[in-house]
Amino acid sequence: MSRIEGVLKSLKEQGRKALIPYITAGDPEPGQTVSLMHTLVDAGSDIIELGVPFSDPMADGPVIQLACERALVHGTSLRQVVGMVKEFRKTNTTTPVVLMGYLNPMEAMGYEAFADAAADAGVDGILTVDLPPEEAEDVAPLFSARNMDPIFLLAPTTTDERIKAISEHSSGYVYYVSIKGVTGSATINVDEVAKKVAHVHELTALPVGVGFGIRDAETAAAVGKVSDGVIVGSVLVDTIARHQTDPEALAKALKDLLHPMREALDSLAS
């Protein structure tokens, strides 16, 4: 069982939902990332999605684009991001880490070399935004063979047939993109998302995480009610941008954001 499966299984047994924050590695500068990951865990996170910065993040809105630019100013590379996970694992061996990014940095590093390094560092899942299962036939097995979960996206436009096929290629969880749009772009329609996620649950046995558009305790609870976990990205990255020169204020601001979400999610368990 992978670390992701273990965590999600144990949450399910407790009737709890996963809180899954996203931050971009190297933002605001590479030296802060590991400590920010620990802050996220202290604030009640169950799984961390760690973004790998890319020069051309086509599925991301301005907030995460700017985070990528800040990280790339410092030359944050995929190798370095893997190194950050290794560093994080020195003191945390329980919180799953999913690397989330675009394909080209992986292609440049070499898939085999990347898979080896990521597994060695203690990475648990890989989510590649611009790699649908159709193009992942050679890549995903490299991850599975090293006990890392290939995680794929589902969207409001995904047909039933594809939902089933994508689930077959996924392990750990599937990531349901709640809106048609880039990250951080719109407010979600909770009722619509609830309906769609319920439908996804009918088509796959995998846990379903929902992301895009979750920015406060209220939306987190509403989405948590119908899913297995909520993914929170742009609102955290925006907070990092606003406190980039003051690490202490940043840690406090992140906790102030995540604590109410954690409480709202846990209040669902009963």
Add this chain to the structure above:
Amino acid sequence: MSVKLTEEMLKALPDAKGHFGAFGGRFVSETLMDSLMTLEKEYLRLKDDAEFQATFDKDLADYVGRPSPLYFAERLTRETGGAQIWLKREDLNHTGAHKVNNTIGQALLASFLGKKRIIAETGAGQHGVATATVCARLGLECHVFMGAEDVKRQSLNVYRMKLLGATVHAVQSGTKTLKDAMNDAMRDWVANVDETFYIIGTVAGPHPYPLLVRDFQSVIGRETRRQALEQAGKLPDALVACVGGGSNAIGMFYPFLSDENVELYGVEAGGLGIETGQHAAPLCAGRPGVLHGNRTYLMEDENGQIAATHSVSAGLDYPGVGPEHSWLKDIGRANYVSVTDDEALYGFRKLTRVEGIMPALETAHAVAYALKLAATMDKDKMIVINVSGRGDKDIHTIAQLDGIEI
């Protein structure tokens, strides 16, 4: 080196997943997959639909003004002192470049699919103008994404698009050039996928775009082939076209791919010189990677971050290239070379002064290389340059380089 490609081999490409050998494919976020699969299915159906093809052909004839002439550049040939130089005059098309062949085709597809909102990216502005033009004609809402740098460099085309009723979005992210315009167009598409048709201007992007752009632009090569046989009594010995994303080049090359004696030359932007790193020549100096939905040769750093490009010509200022070109390079069917900004400017001036034809700066790259190539060939040989666009839009750039304010 050249390989023999049969009609049968060519028909099988791209394969069902949109691959040309190791290149192409469909690398996009899940939200777009359904739309791309629908587009592929509909295009494969309409490709052989008599009504669709008849409408397309009629528009190319009556609206674009096709066929464009194949012109023997007698004086240029004499001055160069080698092979006969012929010009395929895509600059004479309505809107002044080859781009309109493709926008007519894709707008027609959009109409058949019932989409009322059109988006497009543009570099030099030629594709943006061609898109705004067909949208005006068909009464479609048009949004053009253009890098803020290019908006500055190509103010004339920006104004043309606005006159045609398009909304021009100046893209401020990244390097503020063509690749960033394409990023923002894709972001808009994801957000408005149900009602929007994305008219991609070059022969890149996710499958089926490289296929349909190639098919729509192939009219260039088909006409050239027929005209060469009629006017010169033989097929050309060499074809020369500039390559940014590569749509005019693939349109010229494709109908000749199985003619193994016809040499193909794609000319990339060498910028300040390949050795300086300040260029836009992924086929000459890049390596395979994945960007904008397809696997192809790219300019990138050792960590897979896309590199900034440089070219005097906005339309060639792109770090990637169409996947079919990457395949043609790897199998050795086409030759990819580069010329510098300075050489291109020489080509621009030469064609202007010797033939009275002012080419776009993109096209000037092909002219510059063809002049060098012609000089090495015998007088009984024949070269065709694809004059992909006219140079009016570049007059400000040229004047600025000459230190003249206009």
